[in-house]
Every structure is written in structure tokens, then in C-alpha cells.
Amino acid sequence: MDIENGADTVEGTTAVIGISFGNSNSSIAFPAKDGKVEVIANQDGDRSIPSVIAYVGEDEYHGFQAKAQLIRNSENTVANFRDFIGKSYAEIDPTYSHSSAHAVEQDGVVGYKIVVSSEEDAQPEFISVAEIAKRHLGRLKESAFDFLGKPITGAVIAVPTDFSASQRQELTSIAETAGISVFQVIQEPVAALLAYDAANAGAFPEDRIVLITDFGATRSDGAVVAVRGGMYTVLATAHNYELGGTALDQTLIDHFAKEFEKKHGIDPRTESVRSLAKLAAEAEVTKKTLSASNSATISIESLAGGFDFHSTINRLRYEMLARKALDNVALFATELVKKAGLDVLDIDEVLLVGGSSHTPKIASRIESLFPETTKIASPATSPKALNPAELVARGAAVQASLVQEFEKSDIVESMLPVVANAPHLSKPVGVVLGDGSFATILESHTAMPIRKSRTFTAPKEGGDIVVEIWEGESEIVTRKVERPKENGDDEDNFEDDEDDFEDDEDDEERKKVVKAGTKMADVALRGVKAGAQIEVIINITADLNVGVAVRELGGQKAARGEIEGSKIAK
Amino acid sequence: MAATVLPPLPADRADKDAFVSYSRLSAFTLRAIEPVGPQYLSHARRALRGRTWSEDERIQAQINVKNVEEESVSEDEEAEDPVMLTRDPKDWKGQDHYKVLGLSKYRYRATDEQIRRAHRKKVLKHHPDKKAASGSIDDDGFFKCIQKAMEILSDPVKRRQFDSVDEAADVQPPGRKSKGSFYKDWGLVFESEGRFSKKHPVPKLGDEKSTKEDVDFFYNFFYNFDSWRSFEYLDEDVPDDSDNRDNKRHTERKNKTARQKRKTEDTARLRKLVDDCLSLDPRVKMFKDAERKAKEQRKWEREADARKAAEEARRAKEEEERRRKEEEDRSKEEKLNSKKAKESAKNAKKKNRRLVKAAVKDVNYFVDGVASASIIDSTLDDVDLILEKIDDTELVDFAQKLSGAKERDAVKAVFLEAGAGLIGSGKVEETDFKSIRA
Secondary structure, X not given: OOOHHHHHHHHOOOEEEEEEEOOOEEEEEEEOHHHOEEEEOOOOOOOOEEOEEEEEOOEEEEOHHHHHHHHHOHHHEEEOOHHHOOOOHHHOOHHHHOOOOOEEEEOOEEEEEEOOOOOOOOOOEEXXXXXXXXXXXHHHHHHHHHHHOOOEEEEEEEEOOOOOXXXXXXXXXXXXXXXXXXXXXXXXXXXXXXHHHHHHOOOOOOOEEEXXXXXXXXXXXXXXXXXXXXXXXXXXXXXXXXXXXXXHHHHHHHHHHHHHHHHHOOOHXXXXXXXXHHHHHHHHHHHHHHHHOOEEEEEEEEEEOOEEEEEEEEHHHHHHHOHHHHHHHHHHHHHHHHHOOOOHHHOOEEEEEOHHHHOHHXXXXXXXXXXXXXXEEOOOOOOOOOOOOOHHHHHHHHHHHHHOOOOHHHHHHHOOHHHHEEEEOOOOEEEEXXXXXXXXXXXXXXXXXXXXXXXEEOOOOOEEEEEEEEEEEEEEEEEEOOOOHHHHHHHHHHHHHHHOOOOOOOOEEEEEEEEEEEEEEEEEEEEEOOOOEXXXXXXXXXXOOEEEEEEEOOOOOEEEEEEOOOOOOO | OHHHEOOEOOOOOOOOOOEEEOOOOOOOEEEEEOOOOHHHHHHHHHHHHOOOHHHHHHHHHHHHHHHHHHHHHHOOOOOOOHHHHOOOOOOHHHOOHHXXXXXXXXXXXOOHHHHHHHHHHHHHHHOHHHHHHOOOOOOOHHHHHHHHHHHHHHOHHHHHHHHHOOHHHOOOOOOOOOOOOHHHHHHHHHHHHHHHEOOXXXXXXXXOOOOHHHHHHHHHHHHOOOEXXXXXXXXXXXXXXXXXXXXXXXXXXXXXXXXXXXXXXXHHHHHHHHHHHHHHOHHHHHHHHHHHHHHHHHHHHHHHHHHHHHHHHHHHHHHHHHHHHHHHHHHHHHHHHHHHHHHHHHHHHHHHHHHHHHHHHHOHXXXXXXXXXXXHHHHHHHHHHHHHHOOHHHHHHHHHXXXXXXXXXXXXXXXXXXXXXXXXXXXXXXXHOOOOOO
């Protein structure tokens, strides 16, 4: 059951892996010893493996080698094909295949016309998306096998939340043809959160609501997930197919193209496909450099018209250029919180996932949206953070290590809706304290059945006490405040240049308060010792009966009762 | 803690009951839990097996307790010998590496994982930095011992060399007068000897129920034991000075012969061990007895055949005797019977003859009037001839015909017929008849 058991198998003769199958990049991870998860580098040493397959004559290239083919051999290079899996031609958005092989339809199947022969007059052949995906997954499996030196018995694959059931099914069967036995197909944001929790909190992550934003290369996905009793419930998801690393690249491409045009009078974006591809490839590298350092250089030989290009850019300038994309990032996050029916104050933690999350400005923009109490997990805010581009694969590997010892039928059975669908508390349940405040025991969005306990203190004088069980009501109270001086100074230094619009009217403080709403029950406990520790256990059964047990720790006094629940039809 | 102080019970609380419920949970929202993470697996387990929270907790706790028990048994710590702690690390050849790591219970059976874990544990305990923290400076003697032990035991080649000379792992064979169970005592001996085998699996000594094939295989295996045991570990240190090569070579040669000698001794030792065991093995005696018995049985069976044959012969003889007697009796009786028949036939013959003669006489010897003596003679001679030559059945026939014929001619015809019959069958010449055919 626990992660430790995974390690035994790793030492054994077979291995399981987690696969993050991204539209642009994929990564693979495996459960290593002591419950740790490690990401596997492919034969080229890349841990983030571009999901690109290229054909030069009969030779097939994969990963970065294939991505390099986008410049000179774009029509025989397939990229961004993940989202096409299990879709008909009418459903796909071929925007992102404009700089690679174009998607075509044949016999109702989406595929590509690729020359896979070195003959002079070779005709392009039709290769379906499923075939491409199969080869890609096969290469990933091969890399994992080479790295681990053991046959791969199974894998957990992570896909975006908008992957339909039929797409998941299609992906599973493609993986099976590639020789990968799929234990489970899980959702990317949850996989990322699982990896994050496994690395930081172990098997019992604390209850909180997490906003997970996955900024990939071509698209952004987000989810609001309630973590309750170590279980994850997705409250809302959002997708933006325009927003992503490519949008940031585009700002740099435009910037450098203008600079080049100013110098040489040629726009490399329109000059030739190759010029654009060269510029795009280098712009991406420059963007990545800017995530780590304050300035970056770009140099391209013979970009267009035989002219070389060399330039530098600093991070500030880049962030100004990318302002629109970054605004979209902030908008994306706030919209998603709204979609979940929550306030930014409800979000306890933000987990930034995806390669683009390396960009420090994305982290700081997200940070500025949320109150100070909200923890932001990203490489820019926490040096110890895991690589956001690898989180999903790690999570898949964690899940693989958890389920590997089960029979496949057991895994399928445990994923049935009858098991997964559960009633969730709509309001928090807790105890009203002596000062009239509400102490939460069970947060809202907690899946039932559940049992949870919390320890309280008896009054100093001891004697008879009452434990009142209430349902809470949360509300946002707004309070006008004078902005503290030093706080203002702090932010001025940093953000006056860019964010000056937002902080202007910020003279009020918003606070989330949970008050007692409806009284559900009370329990009297007579004659407790002075200052004794009182444990309150709330146990909600599958029938929604609410059992309440109160006991004095280290003493004899105890009382219990049950609030009848309405039977629910599952 | 002040924030979580519970209120006192209001004095005016109406209900005497400890628990009063006022309202139910407000409406729930049905959502899907993501099927990932350890807690979801617990949830699924509870949901699928229909367990309540407490039941599940109890069952899992039981399983965990079992696991922990198993773990703690395997992790059982060994007491450290104070003498061992003060060992000189330079004398590493004399040190018991398993004991240093606290694995003397396992010895050659210790897995790499066990060794790794034991080493880590010992290092944590005896690391010089730790010792320094507790006041003793430069006390890293035992730590060096630990490192040496790890060096030896983590290297498969070196570990084998050490295992080869690890006498602490040897099990001494029980004495001849030992009261213990033969199978248990000697089984342990051969189990420990078997660790040197290149071939696997090594057969077990077995018990009184083992078959003869198994026992034979066992002894053959150990008589033809293919051992990896080698004695490099006991080599004298080869001097490393390059200026005295002869000395070096001399030591090397000495080592080599010593190794060879030890190996030969070891082989002889094992052979003797197997001999001893074989001589004590109750099964060998048992098998011998069984074989002897089987032989006797076979012999008895073989003899039984002979006996049976004799019996058969005797019976056959008796049978023969009996048959012969029966035959005799029968023939006697038959004889008797035939005598009677003969007599009656004789009588009948006589009677018939008489009848024939009378018939001739009745028809007056075939002549009219008084028959002359010569005619009578010749006729009677003929009749006699016929009667002499005619056989019994014909005679009966003949007599019958005669008795039917009263007239002279008829009688004569009968006679002629008889005569012709006799002539036809070649018994009489035609010329023999004197009167009748005339």
C-alpha cells in the first residue's frame, strides 16, 4: 500500500514507470528506492523529451534530434500530435502543426503524409496519428528500459483533464500496441499534485485547496483541487489552447524579427520557413535562459538573406514584451478560481506545473493575485521546488508504484464511478469554542465517508463541558485599512514599473472567516479534569450518519451519539 | 492552545442526555474523487469491501503489526562483544567480518541487502564523529574494522574467499556415540558443507522416508563434490618490495602450494565426513536389509517355482497313475465284456452253424431222395468251407436268410449267394467248392 513497497520492485527484475505524454514534451519517471521518484533521461540525456518524430529517408528520429529537423525537414517531422489522438479530422485544431508536418485525413483517420524512403522519387506515405503515438511511446519505453536495464511491466500515463473517455481508451490501446501495459490513465494536474505531496508531505498531505496551473508549450490547463484526508477532488478545470510557452516564444520571435528587420530590411518571419524555424528554435532557448539569468544572448548564423543575427535581451525587457501573455496567465488563474465557485482567499496553495512555469514572472504574477497566506510552489519562489516540467511524470510514477502490486482487474474496479463518486460535504463541520469562534474539523468538499478527529482543551477550571457540533458558513469580510508603510515601500521598489495599475485602490483588507451556521448536535461531558485534552471524533458513514464521539485523553470520561443521515442512493 | 478551549456546559441545559442532535447535514454535492494517491486506495478498499472506517483501520493495523513483527525479527540486533570492539584493525585477517557487522547468525546466508543495512547501522553507531561527540578522540579502531568487513563482504570475490575459511559457519559432525537425531545433526553438517558447492541445488540429507534414489544421489553428490572453496584468504602476505623479486616469488610459490595442500586436505576431509556419515546412516543399513530381504524373497519366489513344478510333476504323475489304472480297469472290463460277447458270438456262431448245417440237412443236401454219403460229405465239406471262411456278420446274415428259406432251391440260392460272396471277396477259390456250386 505504501510507497516504500515500490522500492522492492525496483530492486527486482521488472520496473514500472510513469509517463507524462505532453503535446510538446514528454517525460518518464520511475519509482526509485526509499519512495523517491526519479526522472529518466533518454539516450540523448534529455529528461524533457520533445514529443516529436521525424523521418529522414528511412531513418526515424525522436526527441531533440527530431525537433532539430523542424528547421530543415519540417514536412517530414511530426509534432504536437498528442491532442489529435482519438479525434476525428473535424474535431482537431491543426494550428500547431503549421510549422511541422500538416495533419491530413485519410479514410476518416487523422494522420500525416510523410516520406519514409530515401529513394529519389519516393511518394509520401500516410501515417496515422495512432501510429506516430505508438512509435513515440515505444521510444519512451525503450529509453526507460535502457536506463533501468529491466523490462517495463506497466505504466501510468497522465493526460490533460479534457481528454475524453474515448481518447483515453484510444491512448490505452495505442500504448498496449507499443508494448506498454497501462495500469491507469490519470489526470495531469492531479498527478502533479500527487508528486508534489509525495515529495513534501508523504502519504498524509494536509487538507487544503490547491490551484494547479499547468503552463505547457502550446496550451495551458488548470484545475482547482480540494485535498481532503489525502484524497483529491477536482472542483473545476480550465483550458486555454492559445496560452503557453509558444505564446512567450512568439513575443521574443517578434521582438528579434523586428530588430533584424531594422538592421537588414528582411523580416525573417516571412522570408522563409527555415528562417522562422531557426528563429523560433533560438527564441525558445533564449526564453529558457532568461528564466535562470537576468540576460540572454541570441545568435543565429545566416538567419535570413545570408545575414547572421546576434543580440542580447534582459529579463525586464522580455517581461515587458510578454506582458500580454502574462496578463492572460493571471486572467486564466483568476477565472479558474471563479469557475470553481471560490474566492482567491479560499486557495491555500498554488502549484505551478509545466515547462513555462520556470518563467519567474509567471510565478510572481500568480503570487500577486493571491493573499500572502497562499503558498506558491514554483522554482521561482522556492529553490527546493521540483522541476515543474517533471512533476506530472513523477506523479504518474508515484501512482504506478502504488498500484503495481495490484491485479489489473482490481485497479479497474477501484476506478469505477461507484467507488470514485462520493458525496462531498458542502459546508465545513466543526466545533464552537468557548469564545464563540468556530473550529473546523471537517472542511467543506470533504468526501464521505470520512472519519477525522481533533483535540481541544477543556477550560482551566475543568468540570462539565459541552461540545457543540455545528455546520460552518464561510464568508469574506472586507475591512478598510490604512496600508502599512513598510509594506508599500517593499512593493514599490519591485513592481512600480509594471504593476502600478493594480495596487492603486488596495486600501481594504479582505479576509475569509468561517462562522458557525447551523447547530447539528451537542455533547455534554461531565466532570473532566482541569485543562484536560478532549478529543472530538467525527465519523460520517456511507449512509451519511454523523457519529460524534468525545473523550477525555488520558481519562475515563467519554460520550458519543449519532445524527441520523438521509440514506443516499449511490 | 487558548484558541481551542471548549465552552463549559451551560447550567440551564435542559436535556439530561449527554448527546442531543438538532439537525442533519446540509445537502451534499456528488463529486468524483481522483483515483490516485495512497488514501484513495484506502477509500477504494473500504468502498469495495464494504468496510467502515474503524473496521478497515483495525484490519490494516493487524496487517501492519504482522509486517512490523517480521521486520523486527529480521532486524534483531546482536550484542557486541566488548573484546571485539577493541580489536586492532590491522589484524583484519583474524577478524570475523560477520560478527563485526552483527550478522554472525546469518554468515554466508546473509543477503547483500542485509549486509548493506547492517553496515549502515554499525556505521551510524560507531562513526568516529559520533565517538568524538561523546568525548573520545581518535577512537576509530572499530570503525576501521567495520569498513574492512564491509569491503570484504560487499565484494563477491573477497566474500567467497572469506566464506571459504569462515570456520565459524562450519557445523561439527556429531560424534559416533551422539544421542541426537542422525538426520537433524548430519543434515546441518551437510547443509553447511553444501554452501561450497558450485552446483545448485545441493541435495538434502533427507530423513528416514527418503527413497533409495535420493539417498544414493545425495552420497554421490557429496562424493563427487564440486567445491568453490579456496584458501587465498590464508595466504601469507606477498612482500611488495620490488627490489627483492626472488623473495616475492618464493612467497607466492609457498602460498600456492599451501593453497593446494589445504584444498587437498579439504577434499579428503569432506570425503571422510561423507564416509563417516554413510557408515552411520541407518537408511543404508535399512536399504541393505531391505535388499537382502528382497533377495530372499526373490529366491523364495524362484524356489517356489521349482516347488510348484515338483508338485505339478507329482500331481501329473498321480494323475497319470490314476488314468492308467482307470484305463486298465476299463480294458479289463472291456476284455471281460468282449469275452462275453465273444462267447455269445461264438454261441451264436455255433448256433448259426448248426442252423446252416441243419438247413443243408433239411433240404437233404440239395438232392432228391436219399443223399449218398459222398454227396453228403462233399456238401458238408462245402458248408464247412463256407462256415470256415465266412465272417461273423455275414454268418448272421447268412443264417437269417437261411432260416427264411425253406425250399431246397431257395436254400441253395442262399448258399450260392454266400459262396459267390466269398469268391467275390477272394476268400475262397471257386474250385474249392465241390458240390454246392455244381
